[in-house]
Amino acid sequence: MKQIGEAMWEMEMEGKMRVPGKVFATPKMFETMGKDRSFSQLKNVATLPGIVKNACLMPDGHEGYGFPIGGVAAFDMETGVISPGGVGYDINCISKDAKILTEFGFSMPIEKFAAQFESFERSGSYLVSVFSSALQVRSLAGNRLSAAKPVAFMSKKADKRMLELKSACGKRLTCSEDHPVLTRQGMKKAGELSSGSEIAVSLFEGVEFEMPSGFAGKLEELAIYSKILGYMMGDGTLYPSGGKMRSIAYGRRDDLEAMHKDISRLGFHSHLIERQREHSIETQYGRRKFASKSAELHIYSQEFCSRLKGLGMPSGKKASQDYRVPQWIFGSPLWVKRLFLAGLFGAELTSPKTHSRTGFNAPIFAQNKNEANAISGRMLMLDVMRLLEEFGVISTKIAQRQEHKNREGKTVRLRLEISAEEGNLLRLYTLVGIEYSEKKAAMCEIASLYAKRKASLAARRWQIASRVQELKEKGVRLSEAQELLCCAQANARFIERAYYEGKVPRIPQGFEPFEKFAARMTEELEANGVLFDELAEINEVQYGGAVYDFTIQGSHNFIADGIVVSNCGVRLISTNLKKEEVQAKMKPPVDLLFKNVPSGVGAKGKLRVELRQLEEAVTRGIDWAIEQGYGTEKDKEKTEEYGRMDGADISAVSEKARKRGLPQFGTVGAGNHFVEIQEVEQIMLPEIAEKFGIEKGNAVVMVHCGSRGFGHQVCDDSLREMLAASRKYKIELPDHELCCAPINSPEAEKYIKAMRCAVNYAFCNRHIMMHWVRETFDEIFGKGTSDGMPMVYDVCHNIAKFEEHDVDGKRMKLCVHRKGATRAFAAGRIELPPYYREIGQPVMIPGSMGTASYVLLGKPGSMEHSFGSSCHGAGRAMSRSRAVHTWTGKQIQSDLASRGITVRATESELLAEEAPGAYKDVDEVVMSVKTAGLSDIVARLVPMGVVKG
Numbered sequence: 011m012k013q014i015g016e017a018m019w020e021m022e023m024e025g026k027m028r029v030p031g032k033v034f035a036t037p038k039m040f041e042t043m044g045k046d047r048s049f050s051q052l053k054n055v056a057t058l059p060g061i062v063k064n065a066c067l068m069p070d071g072h073e074g075y076g077f078p079i080g081g082v083a084a085f086d087m088e089t090g091v092i093s094p095g096g097v098g099y100d101i102n103c104i105s106k107d108a109k110i111l112t113e114f115g116f117s118m119p120i121e122k123f124a125a126q127f128e129s130f131e132r133s134g135s136y137l138v139s140v141f142s143s144a145l146q147v148r149s150l151a152g153n154r155l156s157a158a159k160p161v162a163f164m165s166k167k168a169d170k171r172m173l174e175l176k177s178a179c180g181k182r183l184t185c186s187e188d189h190p191v192l193t194r195q196g197m198k199k200a201g202e203l204s205s206g207s208e209i210a211v212s213l214f215e216g217v218e219f220e221m222p223s224g225f226a227g228k229l230e231e232l233a234i235y236s237k238i239l240g241y242m243m244g245d246g247t248l249y250p251s252g253g254k255m256r257s258i259a260y261g262r263r264d265d266l267e268a269m270h271k272d273i274s275r276l277g278f279h280s281h282l283i284e285r286q287r288e289h290s291i292e293t294q295y296g297r298r299k300f301a302s303k304s305a306e307l308h309i310y311s312q313e314f315c316s317r318l319k320g321l322g323m324p325s326g327k328k329a330s331q332d333y334r335v336p337q338w339i340f341g342s343p344l345w346v347k348r349l350f351l352a353g354l355f356g357a358e359l360t361s362p363k364t365h366s367r368t369g370f371n372a373p374i375f376a377q378n379k380n381e382a383n384a385i386s387g388r389m390l391m392l393d394v395m396r397l398l399e400e401f402g403v404i405s406t407k408i409a410q411r412q413e414h415k416n417r418e419g420k421t422v423r424l425r426l427e428i429s430a431e432e433g434n435l436l437r438l439y440t441l442v443g444i445e446y447s448e449k450k451a452a453m454c455e456i457a458s459l460y461a462k463r464k465a466s467l468a469a470r471r472w473q474i475a476s477r478v479q480e481l482k483e484k485g486v487r488l489s490e491a492q493e494l495l496c497c498a499q500a501n502a503r504f505i506e507r508a509y510y511e512g513k514v515p516r517i518p519q520g521f522e523p524f525e526k527f528a529a530r531m532t533e534e535l536e537a538n539g540v541l542f543d544e545l546a547e548i549n550e551v552q553y554g555g556a557v558y559d560f561t562i563q564g565s566h567n568f569i570a571d572g573i574v575v576s577n578c579g580v581r582l583i584s585t586n587l588k589k590e591e592v593q594a595k596m597k598p599p600v601d602l603l604f605k606n607v608p609s610g611v612g613a614k615g616k617l618r619v620e621l622r623q624l625e626e627a628v629t630r631g632i633d634w635a636i637e638q639g640y641g642t643e644k645d646k647e648k649t650e651e652y653g654r655m656d657g658a659d660i661s662a663v664s665e666k667a668r669k670r671g672l673p674q675f676g677t678v679g680a681g682n683h684f685v686e687i688q689e690v691e692q693i694m695l696p697e698i699a700e701k702f703g704i705e706k707g708n709a710v711v712m713v714h715c716g717s718r719g720f721g722h723q724v725c726d727d728s729l730r731e732m733l734a735a736s737r738k739y740k741i742e743l744p745d746h747e748l749c750c751a752p753i754n755s756p757e758a759e760k761y762i763k764a765m766r767c768a769v770n771y772a773f774c775n776r777h778i779m780m781h782w783v784r785e786t787f788d789e790i791f792g793k794g795t796s797d798g799m800p801m802v803y804d805v806c807h808n809i810a811k812f813e814e815h816d817v818d819g820k821r822m823k824l825c826v827h828r829k830g831a832t833r834a835f836a837a838g839r840i841e842l843p844p845y846y847r848e849i850g851q852p853v854m855i856p857g858s859m860g861t862a863s864y865v866l867l868g869k870p871g872s873m874e875h876s877f878g879s880s881c882h883g884a885g886r887a888m889s890r891s892r893a894v895h896t897w898t899g900k901q902i903q904s905d906l907a908s909r910g911i912t913v914r915a916t917e918s919e920l921l922a923e924e925a926p927g928a929y930k931d932v933d934e935v936v937m938s939v940k941t942a943g944l945s946d947i948v949a950r951l952v953p954m955g956v957v958k959g
Contacts, residue, residue, distance in 0.1 A: 011033070011049075013037075015942065016036070016941050016942070017034055017035060017036045017039075017069075017937075017938045017939075017941035017942040018032065018033070018034055018875070018942050019032070019033040019034075019035065019040060020032055020033075020064075021033065021049070021052060021053060021056075023056070025053075025057075026057045026742075026744070027053060027056040027057055028056060028057060028058070028059075028061050029056050029061050029062065029063060029064050029065060030056070030064050030065075031049075031052045031053060031055075031056050031064060031065045031066075031067065032064040032065070032066050032067070032875065032876075033049075033052070033066075033067045033069075033071075034066070034067070034068055034069055034875075034876065034881075034938055034939060034942040034944060035069040035938045036069075036934060036937055036938045036941055038934055039069045039930070039931075039934045039935065039937075039938050042887065042930060043067075043069070043071065046072055046073035047073040047078075048067060048071050048072050048073050048074075048078040048079075048080070049067075049078075051073065051074065051076070051077060051078040051081070051745070052065050052067045052071075052078055052081060053065075053744075054076075054744040054745050054748055055077055055078075055081060055083050055748065056083075057742075057744050058083070058085070058091055058093070058748065058750065059085075059089050059090065059091050059741060059752075060085040060086045060088065060089035060090025060091055060753075061083055061084070061085055061090070062084055062085065062086050062090075062817045062822065062824060063084065063815075063817050063818070063877075065081065065082075065083045066081065066082035066083065066831075066875075066876045066877070066879065067080055067081055067082075068080035068081075068082070068830070068831050068876075068879070068880065068881040068882070068885075068935075068939070069881055069885070069930075069934070069935045069938035069939060070830070070881045070882060070883050070884055070885025070930060070932075070935045071830070071885060072885050072886050072887070074829060074830065076093060076094075076745060076747030076748040076749075077093065077748070077827065077829040078829070078830075079829055079830035079885070079886075080829070080830045080831055080881065080882065080885060081827070081828075081829050081830065081831065082826065082827065082828050082829075082831045082876055082877055082879040083826075083827045084813075084815065084817075084824035084825065084826045084827070084877045085753065085824060085825045085827075086822060086823075086824060087753060087754075087822075087823050087824070087825070089752075090752075090753050090824070090825055091741065091750035091751060091752055091753060091758075092750060092751060092752075092753050092758045092761065092762070092810075092825060093732070093748055093749065093750035093827065094725050094728045094729055094732060094749070094750075094761070094765075104120060104183065104184065104185040104186070104189055104557060104558060104559065104570050105120075105168075105172070105184040105185065105553060105555070105557060105558075106119060106120060106121040106555055106556055106557070106558060107119045107120075107121070107184075108120050108183060108184065108185070108558075108570040108571050109215075109218070109570065109571050110123065110147055110560075110568060110569065110570055111147065111148045111212065111214075111215070111216060111568075111569040111570075111572075112145060112146065112147050112148065112216075112219070113146040113147065113148055113156075113157035114229075114233040114237075114345065114349060115214070115216035115217070115345065115348055115349065115352065115443060115445075116216050116217055116218065116219040116345035116348070117215070117216050117217070117218055117219065118218070118219045120558045120560075120570065121165075121556065121558055122219075123145075123160065123163055123558075123560070124163060124165070126145050126160075126163070127163045145159075145160075145229070146158060146159045146160075147159075147160060147560070147568045147569070148212070148568070148569050149567050149568050149569070150192070150210070150539050150540055150567050150840075151539075151838075153536065153537060153538055153539040154539045155212070155539055155540070158568070159821075160560040160568070163558070163559075163560060164558065164559045164560075165556050165557065165558045165559075166556065166557060167555075167556055167557070168186065168553050168554065168555060168556065168557045170186045170187055170188060171186070171187040171201065171550060172184060172185070172186055172187070172550065172551050172552075172553040172557075173185060173186075173187055173200050173201065173548055173549065173550055173551065174547075174548070174549050174550075174551045175191070175200060175203065175209070175545060175547075175548050175573065176545070176546050176547040176548070176549075177209060177211055177543040177544065177545055177546060177572075177573070178462075178463070178466060178543050178544045178545075178546045179211065179213070179459060179462040179463065179466070179543045180462060181211050181543065181571060181572040181573050182571055183570055183571040183572075183573045184551060184553065185200050185557075185570075186200070186557060187199065187200055187201030188200070188201060188656050189559075191203060191209050191210075191573060192209065192210035192540070192567060192573075193207060193208060193209055193210070193542075194208050194542055194844065198652070199656070200548070202633070203545055203548055204545070204548065205544075205545055205546065205547060205548060206544055206545065207544070207545045208542040208543065208544055208545070209542065209543060209544075209545055209573060210538070210540040210541070210542055210573065211459075211540065211541060211542065211543045211572050211573055212455075212540065212569045212572050212573075213439070213440055213455050213458035213459055213462070213541070213572070214439070214440050214443050214451075214454075214455060214458070215440045215441060215572060216345070216348065216441065216443065217344045217345050217348055217401075217441060218344075218345070219343075219345055220343035220344065220345065221343070222342060222343055222346065230275065231276060232346065233345075233346070233349055234272045234273075234275060234276055235276075235317065235318075235321060236339075236342075236346050236349035236350045236353070237272075237349040237350065237352060237353035237356075237445045237446065238259075238269060238272065238273070238318070238353060239318065239321050239322065239323060239336075239350060239353065240349065240350040240351060240352065240353025240354035240355075240356075240357075240445070241259060241261075241269070241353035241354065241356055241357045241445065241446045242257065242259055242318065242323055242353075242357075243322075243323060243324075243328070243333075243354055243357075244353070244354045244355075244356070244357025244358040245259065245260045245261060245357035245358060246258060246259040246260065246323075246357070247326075247327070247328065248315060248318055248319060248323045248324065248325050248326075249325060249326050249327070250325065250326070254310075254312060255312060255315035255316070255319070255325070256308065256309070256310055256315065257308070257309040257314065257315050257318060257323075258306050258307065258308055258309075259306070259307040259309075260304060260305070260306055261304075261305060261307075261357070261446065261447070262305060262447070262448075262449070263282065263284060263305040264448055265356070265446045265447050265448055266282055266305050266306070266307040266446075267282065268446055268448075269307055269446055270282055270307055273307075273309060273314070276314070278309060278311040278313070278314045279309075279310075279311065280307050280308060280309045281307070281308045281309075281310075282305060282306070282307050282308075283305070283306050283308065284303060284304070284305045284306075285303070285304060285306070286301060286302075286303050287301065287302055287303075287304055288301050321336060321338070322335075322336030322338070322339075328377075329378050329379050329380050329383065329416070329418075329421065330379075330380045330382075330383055330418055331383065331386075332383055332386035333386065333390065334386070334389050334390050334393050335350070335390065335393035335394065335397065339397070340396075340397075344400060344401070347397050347400060348401070348441070348442055348443070349445065350397075351394070351397055351398070351442050352442055352443050352444055352445040353445045353446060354375070354394070355375065355442065355443075355444055355445075355447075355450075356444045356445045356446040356447035356450060356451075357446070357447070358375055358376060358377070359373055359374070359375050359444070359450070360373050360374045360375075361449070361450045361453045361454075362435075362439070362453050362454060362456070362457035364523075364524040364525065367521075367523040367524070368464065368517050368521060368523065368524055369430075370430045370432065370435060370457065370461075370524070371430060372406065372427045372428055372429065372430040373427075373428040373430070373435070373438065374425050374426070374427055374428070375391070375394060375425070375426040375428070376423060376424065376425045376426070377390065377391075377423075377424050378413060378421055378422070378423055378424075379421065379422055379424060380416070380418050380419060380420070380421055380422075381419060381420040381421060381422055382418075382419070384410065384422045384424070387422070387424045388408060388410070388424060390424075391408045391424055391426045392408070394426055395408075395426060398428070398438070398442070401437055401438070401441045401442055402434075402437045402441070403428065403429075403434055403437050403438045403441075403442065404428070404429045404431075404434050405426055405427065405428050405429065406427045406428065406429050407427050408424065408425070408426055408427075409424070409425040409427060410422050410423070410424050410425075411423050411425075432461040432464065432465060433465075435457065435458075435461055436458055436461055436462070439454040439455070439457060439458045440458050452532065452535050453528065453532075455535070455541060456527070456528050456531040456532065456535070456541070457524070457528075459531065459541055459543065460524055460527050460528070460531075464516075464517060464521070467499060467517065467518075467521065468516045468517060470499045470500075471499055471500060471504070471516070471518075474495055474497075474499065474500045474504075474505070474508070475500075475504075475508040475512075477495060478491050478495060478505055478508040478509050479508065479509075479512065481494070481495075482509055488505070488506060488509050488510075491505055491509060492505045492506070504518070567840060580712060580713065580714040580776075580804070580805060580807065580854045580856055581649070581712070581713050581776050581780060581801060581802075581803065581804035581805075581854070582710055582711070582712050582713075582801070582802040582803060582852070582854050582865065583710060583711045583712075583713070583780055583783060583784075583799050583800070583801050583802065584702075584703045584704055584705075584708065584710050584799065584800055584801075584802055585708060585709045585710060585711065585787070585795070585798060585799045586705075586708065586798035586799075587708060587709045587787075587791060587795070587798075588707055588708060588709070589689045589707050589708070589709060589954070591709075591791070592687060592689075592709040592791075592954060592955075593910070593954060595790055595791070596687075596912045596954060596955050597912055598790050599687065599786060599787065599790045599791075599955065600687070600912045600913070600914055600955040600956070600957060601914065602786045602789065602790060603685055603687075603782075603783065603786050603914075603955075603957045604914040604957045606782045606783075606785065606786050607677075607678055607685050607779050607782050607783065607786075607957060617675050617676035617778060619672070619675055621668060621672060624668065624671060624672050624675060625660040625668070627675070627770070627771070627774050628658060628660060628663070628671075628720070628767040628768070628770045628771045628774070629658045629659070629660055629767065629770065630654060630770070631651075631653045631654030631655065631658075631769075631770040631773045631774060632645070632646055632649060632652075632653030632654060632773050632774055632777040633646070633653070633654055634774065635653075635774045635777040635778055635781075636777075639781075640777055640778045640780075640781040641777045641778075641780060641781050641801075644800065644801075645777065645780070645800075645801045645804075647843050647845070648800075648801050648802065648803050648804065648843060648845065649773065649777075649801075649803070649804040650803075650804055650805050650806050650833065651769075651773075651806075651811075652843075653770075653773045653774075653777065653804070654770060654773065655766040655769045655770055655773075656766070657762065657763060657766050658763060658766035658767040658769075658770050659763035659764070659766075659767070660767060661763070662760045662761075662763035662764040662767070663720075663724060663763075663764045663767050664723065664724075664727045666723055666727070667719075667720055667723035667724050667727060667764075668720070670718075670719035670720055670722070670723045671717070671718060671719060671720025671721075671723070671771060674718040674719050674720065675718075675771070675774070675775065675778075676775060676778045676779065676782075677715075677718060677775070678713075678715045678779065678957070678958075679715050679716065679718050683714050683715045683716065683958075684712075684713075684714050684856075684859070684956055684957060684958050685711065685712070685713050685714075685779065685783065685956075685957040686711070686712045686714075686856075686863070686953050686955070686956050686957070687709060687710075687711055687953070687954045687955040687956075688709065688710050688711070688712055688863060688951040688952060688953055688954060689707070689708075689709060689710075689951065689952050689953075689954055690704055690705060690706050690707060690708050690709075690710060690949055690950075690951055691706075691862070691950050691951065691952045692706070692949060692950040693705075693706045693948070693949050694946075694947045694948060694949065694950070695867065695946060695947070695948045695949075698849055698850075698867055698946075698948050699865075699948050699949050701845070701846075701849055702802050702803075702852055702865065702948060702949075703800055703802055704802065704865060704948070704949050706949075709954070710802075710951060711783050711787075711799075712854065712856055712863060712951070713776050713779050713780055713783065714856050715772070715775055715776060715779065716772045716775070716807075716808065717768040717769070717771040717772040717775065718771070718775065720767075720768060720771045721768035721771060721772065724764045724765060724767070724768045725768075727764070728761045728764065728765075729749060731751075731757055731760070731761070732749040732750055732751055732757065732761070733749040734757075735749070735750070735751035735752075735755060735757040735758075736749045736750060736751070738757075739751065739752055739755065753825055769806065769809060772806070773804070776804060777804075780801065783799075784796035784799050787799060802852055802854075802865070803846070803851070803852040803854065805832050805833060805851075805852070805853060805854055806828070806832070806833065807828070807830060807831070807832060807882045807883075808828070808829055808830060809828055810825060810826055810827035810828055810829075811825075811826055811833075812824065812825055812826075813826050813841075813877070813878065815873065815877050815878065816873070816874075824877065826877045826878075826879070828879055828882075830882050830883075830885075831879045831880065831881065831882050832853050832854075832855070832879065832880050832881065832882045833851065833853075833868075833878055833879060833880075834851055834853045834866065834868035834869070834872045834876075834878060834879055834880035834939075834944060834945050835850065835851040835868045835872070835873070835878045836850050836851075836868050836869055836870045836872060836873050836878070837849050837850040837868075839851075839878070849867070850867045850868040850869065851867070851868040852865060852866075852867065852948070853865070853866035853867065853868055853880050853945055854866075855880075855881060855882065855883055855884075855932065855935070855936060856883050856884075857883070857884050857929070857932040857953075858884045858924065858925075858926045858928070858929035858932065859902075859906070859913070859921070859924050859925070859926055859953070859956055859958065860902075860905070860906050860909065860911060860926040860953060861884065861926050861929070861932050861933075861953075862932055862933065862950050862951060862952050862953075863932070863950075863951040863952075863953075864932070864936045864947060864948075864949065864950055864951065865947075865948045865949040865951065866880060866936065866939070866940075866945035866946060866947055866948060867945060867946045867947075867948050868880065868944075868945060869943055869944060869945055869946050870943070871942060871943025871944050872943075872944040872945065874943075875942065875943070875944065876944055879944070880939050880944045880945040881935055881936070881938070881939050881944075881945075883929075883932070883935075884929040884930050884931070884932035884935055885929065885930045885935060886928060886929055886930070887928060887929055887930045888927070888928040888929075892928075893922055893923050893924075893925050893927075893928040894919060894922045894923055896922075896925070896927070896928075897922045897925045897927070898918070898922055899915070899917070899918030899919055899920070899921035899922045900918060901922075902921040902922060902925050902926075903918075903921055906956070910954070911953050911954060911955065911956060912954070912955040912956070913955070913956040913957075913958065914956070914957050914958070915957075915958035916958070920958055921958065924958060
């Protein structure tokens with residue numbers, strides 16, 4: 011071992027190790043480690059096939075079965091393995107004709123993306139490839155849309171219920187019931203949505219892809235040059251300087267930074283500057299003086315400038331040059347024309363505005379020309395008009411007016427006016443759109459949603475008005491028509507006017523003005539990066555074809571048909587009760603919790619379920635528990651994986667496991683599992699604690715339990731099959747406890763299904779017990795107390811999942827095993843619920859029975875060093891048998907009572923097994939992960955009352 015950081019150590023590669031080992035511990039903590047087999051087990055893990063980067067051991071690590079407890083390891087998809095305690099992989103799919111929006115604004119049916127990948131291999135029921143071309147898709151990263159690369163492409167025959175989603179603004183998507191769709195509450199499966207759910211949409215649609223005739227170059231270069239040329243013809247210049255040429259683009263800094271990145275992709279350097287400029291301009295209204303802060307992007311490359319000029323960019327001052335839209339643009343596919351126009355409009359088109367509460371102004375594309383070059387300017391306007399007509403966008407007129415004089419004489423202002431009819435505007439904003447002007451593009455998106463909502467309301471009102479006339483002709487009286495047809499879209503006065511006058515105002519006076527709507531939606535875009543629209547319909551459809559899915563690098567989402575789509579543990583429940591209120595009544599709640607939440611080895615729960623109900627619960631996770639009246643949807647949103655591992659299949663679980671799990675459903679279990687009432691003693695990060703709902707001096711409740719005998723039996727059953735699989739696939743094992751199978755093997759697939767059932771069992775278990783904890787607090791502290799007991803978060807401790815992480819500068823899909831370790835994602839990961847996505851994941855670290863517990867925050871260091879993982883508790887320092895020979899249960903109970911801690915346990919010996927002295931120093935464990943940069947400390951919790959299994 012060598013120390014490589016203040017709290018980081020490296021086990022150098024030797025023997026058959028494929029990667030180094032890495033241990034996270036302060037020097038003080040490191041001295042206590044490695045006295046058991048944990049270091050040798052870490053070394054063994056590092057020899058497994060397909061392991062990447064390093065094998066990790068947390069400061070609470072100690073000897074386990076095969077993997078050390080506190081171990082983290084990640085395996086690649088091609089050569090990696092799954093070992094018991096790991097997790098599998100499943101595809102959530104969309105139909106073959108779903109249009110995927112690419113970074114360059116053209117769309118392709120998802121099935122055609124297969125041509126962008128190579129080396130397809132069969133894995134169970136699906137085909138998968140992880141070798142892709144450079145084509146990128148539009149994806150939501152944080153709070154903005156950007157380009158992201160698909161790193162895996164998958165297809166299989168549809169084998170699940172298929173649903174068609176239709177939003178109020180007309181977006182339609184056909185997908186499997188388990189395909190994640192982005193909502194305000196984060197990703198939710200399509201089958202969990204209902205009418206009225208709000209889903210993330212992209213109003214911009216672009217146009218379909220078409221390969222340019224006879225084109226042999228790079229599509230990326232063609233796309234970038236097309237939009238840069240358009241922008242430069244609007245607000246840029248190409249001019250000679252000292253025998254050389256220079257290109258300059260003008261605009262907002264953020265927009266020019268986007269162009270700077272594109273120019274870098276072409277292989278050229280550009281320089282961005284900002285300057286304060288004083289202006290003095292002669293206008294038709296007199297001389298106007300003003301100051302402005304402007305940004306400029308300078309490109310000095312002669313090759314770039316020559317290419318731009320060759321593509322049709324005029325050289326010199328554009329006002330005194332004759333030029334038109336280059337002929338090669340007219341001969342190009344529609345998507346190239348779109349990019350050229352979108353760049354041009356990013357520079358020169360007016361932003362959407364209204365002349366009344368709801369009526370839009372006509373968009374204007376304008377250019378200034380010297381009078382001698384006015385005819386050329388008008389021809390440019392005609393060229394733009396012709397291009398727009400290919401998108402169905404109609405222009406109404408070309409206007410010309412006299413402007414001021416410049417050094418070369420008189421000038422004119424040319425204006426192309428585009429029809430403000432809202433269907434025309436929608437075609438302009440959603441098919442052509444804007445490039446290199448983020449604010450203008452955002453306003454076009456907002457205007458499109460507004461126009462669609464207006465159109466939908468108008469159509470509904472005309473439908474009602476027509477129905478009114480039909481009823482009138484049938485002799486129906488006004489009052490009767492009003493009784494039948496009054497609704498949110500048509501009040502009694504509306505129906506009266508339709509009845510007598512036959513005239514229907516298109517939009518009611520109460521319809522929100524665009525200016526107010528735009529202000530609201532701008533805030534939404536700034537916060538979320540997308541707009542949300544109500545789900546109008548969700549219907550099951552018959553679909554027998556193939557279905558497809560991507561893995562998207564980094565952001566894990568993409569836009570399909572205008573819609574954004576992509577275990578032992580512990581949970582913490584906050585309360586609004588002060589420490590003093592709880593301490594005054596400490597014995598009753600502990601006694602009642604002991605009664606209401608059954609504990610102990612082999613304990614039978616008060617929850618009576620039949621076998622078929624258990625099978626449904628382990629398949630559906632806490633969705634089942636919520637339907638039975640346990641917990642709420644808000645609790646689900648604050649649970650890792652939203653409380654349900656997809657792909658759980660009860661047919662993969664043995665009858666013995668089902669029989670073991672049935673009577674223990676809803677029980678804590680023995681060992682270090684517990685229900686503990688704690689005081690928030692210290693707050694280290696007040697702003698984060700506030701967002702977590704934790705307040706100093708308040709009581710919280712921590713529940714730590716897992717999948718009981720059900721999960722244990724699943725593991726036992728799999729070990730025998732995995733040992734046989736290791737021999738079958740000729741996997742050389744340093745220790746038979748590390749038995750495993752290739753990720754894509756039938757043995758692994760079966761294990762995955764069973765393991766997911768065990769994870770869902772644990773999610774349900776904690777969810778049900780939390781409900782009983784709340785009921786107990788209502789009984790002791792008064793009805794309604796539970797209303798102030800929201801869940802902070804629920805995290806898994808023994809699990810492994812497929813996640814994307816950076817390995818040697820590359821983004822890779824990995825199977826990350828966490829055994830006695832906790833996921834600790836930093837801010838920005840889409841897997842986190844919206845509550846925590848901007849700040850990072852809460853990480854609960856239970857201490858031993860009489861010591862502190864902690865709430866931590868996932869930090870970027872965990873993403874860099876430990877595959878987004880942190881410690882999971884104090885970690886044993888002494889075996890249970892040795893602890894029983896060191897202390898007695900009575901000693902421990904007396905010691906805890908002297909410190910004001912009330913404890914109940916099923917057996918006295920259990921207290922000795924779980925004595926605080928049998929565990930590591932949790933304060934030093936937590937300080938280790940903080941010092942290593944894996945997590946930060948939010949709050950320190952101390953026990954007041956403990957219920958042990």
